[in-house]
Amino acid sequence: MTDEQYMQQALKEAQRAFDEDEVPVGAIVVLKDRIIARGYNQVEKLCDSTAHAEILALTTAYNFLSSKYLPEATLYVTVQPCLMCSGALYWSKIGRIVYGAEDEKNGYKRVTGKTSPFHPKTVIVPGILQEECAQLMKDFFKGKR
Secondary structure, three states: OOHHHHHHHHHHHHHHHHHOOOOOOEEEEEEOOEEEEEEEOOHHHHOOOOOOHHHHHHHHHHHHHOOOOOOOOEEEEEEOOEHHHHHHHHHHOOOEEEEEEOOOOOEHHHHHOOOOOOOOOOEEEOOOOHHHHHHHHHHHHHHHO
């Protein structure tokens, strides 16, 4: 599958969050062309400010592999990771991070600027299905205003 096809799967997770009145961010972890973990924001549902899509997907992947590192895996996430998630991704040593929409308000770039907070070997691929990912966020917050 292509990055776009995998991002479509992450968008399905984001739609689950949207449907549950959570900020619509979805994530999947792929290893050897197989989805091994899925996650979507569940901050409200779990009353846990750390229950971001990326964190939940990482935890599932660690449990699936019985490993604390994911150097061969790729995380697909619909929105640029926040600083908290970036820290978790750093420690995961994940091989690739593919994200859709930029997050100027809460994304890692807001705090880190041009410095990458990820492991030095992690490859970052921004902007995959950016419009679709951004539109879901816009639709969610439009309904809140």
